[in-house]
Amino acid sequence: MILGYDRLYSPDDIERALPDAASARALITAKRPALLTHMSRMAERIGAEPRALAVTLLATARLGLRHGGFGDDFHAYHNEGHVLELGERRLGRVLDTLADTAPRGDDAAALLMFAACHDLRQRETVDVPGPVGGNEAASVAETFRILDACGFDRETDRGHYVALELMVAGSTFDARPVHLDDPRTDELASVAGGALARGLALWLDGEHLHWREDPDARRGERLGRLAADLDTANVGEDFVQLCETALRLCREREMRAGRALDDPASGPPSLAFLGPGQQHYFFELHRFCSREGERVFGESKTHNGPLVKAASAAMLARFAKAPPADGNAALAAFSELTGAR
Structure with a gap:
């Protein structure tokens, strides 16, 4: 949509094994049924439409099969349990604390879908130019295909695609040392370290000059900053x-x-x-x-x-x-x- 990563990463065996929300629901029910209960309750709490819950379940099942407890390449952190951390515990705290000013509607649904989609890929060897990580870029590409599989349309539902694209890209975390006394720290995403979301707008200004004219992109950048805070x-x-x-x-x-x-x-x-x-x-x-x-x-x-x-x-x-x-x-x-x- 904005960054073009969906053209760079192809489906893998995990995607082919779990092509749709029905197969994801069946796997979760068999392997960890509490996930279905918790995610369904959160979707109901925020009033998310059925398609958003389907995206969340399909992404969670794929993460669990690829890197979690449903498959044979277990990652102790990046697994299906991490979805609950963000999509239930931390998002729930945001809703409780912010009350009437908390994200609602499509914004809350985007945060729930982000919780499941942002870590879909963890073993990518192909990087992309710029500060976005290869894992995140590949996760964006798969997220688009998940949205497609769950009934979203890239034209009529463009806002959902753009929001998740920028949210997932912004979750890139640079663990290199940061120098807080560097006067460029608050000016350049490549200097600041930590989550890219904090400097995503500045990078977009340099690489995608007209993004601020796009309301979907402005919304995605805004949600990306809160999404990164949920992640960390x-x-x-x-x-x-x-x-x-x-x-x-x-x-x-x-x-x-x-x-x-x-x-x-x-x-x-x-x-x-x-x-x-x-x-x-x-x-x-x-x-x-x-x-x-x-x-x-x-x-x-x-x-x-x-x-x-x-x-x-x-x-x-x-x-x-x-x-x-x-x-x-x-x-x-x-x-x-x-x-x-």
């Missing part, structure tokens, strides 16, 4: 939930790096991620992208700050004399120090 809202959740997220990410990172958690080689990187890495993410990389996200999760993030610092310091102190024997030792120490599992 662990900073403003209960401290134990924040730390549980860190544990799952650590397990997934080590798996993706080809290091078994009982391998001594997994010890130092696991300590680095669970120690100073958490402090780096929390204080340097993460910044809220929307006023709504900061209003909902900002106070809790402020409360968590000293706890993150203390946990990072405690991890380094625990292994000051010798590195952890392996990744499992680092994970166990972090669990003991934080109460997370």
Whole structure:
């Protein structure tokens, strides 16, 4: 629609195995029926039309089969449970906190669909020019096909496609170091680090000059900032939930790096991620992208700050004399120090 990624990534075996919402519903019912219950309740709460629920279920089932508990390439973080984190727990908190000013109608439905669609692909090897990640670009392409399969039309329902395109693209997260004293930090998406959504408008200004004349694109950019805050809202959740997220990410990172958690080689990187890495993410990389996200999760993030610092310091102190024997030792120490599992 705006970025053109739908032409760059083709369907894979997972898409062919789950071609429509009926096959997705059958798989979820067989494997994890509570997902169907929770997503149906959220769709009913926000008044989402049946097509939006169908998109959510089809994307969730494909994520579960491709990278989750329904298939054979399990990712500890990017799996079907992550959909519930965003689409139920965090979106529900947004609705509760913002009350009458919370997203409604198609905007709320877009956030629900985003929860299921934004992490569809995690093993892409083909990147795209610019700051959008290859996984996100491929997820955009598949999201378009999911919308098609669930009864949306690319002309009459263009707003849904554009919104999800920019929301998913904006969820790209740059984990490279950010220099907060760099005067360009608030001016260039490529400098700021963290979620692309915060600088997406500036990148679009340079690459897609007339996007601000398109109301669908303006809406998608706006929703993209809140969507990115939902994706990174662990900073403003209960401290134990924040730390549980860190544990799952650590397990997934080590798996993706080809290091078994009982391998001594997994010890130092696991300590680095669970120690100073958490402090780096929390204080340097993460910044809220929307006023709504900061209003909902900002106070809790402020409360968590000293706890993150203390946990990072405690991890380094625990292994000051010798590195952890392996990744499992680092994970166990972090669990003991934080109460997370």
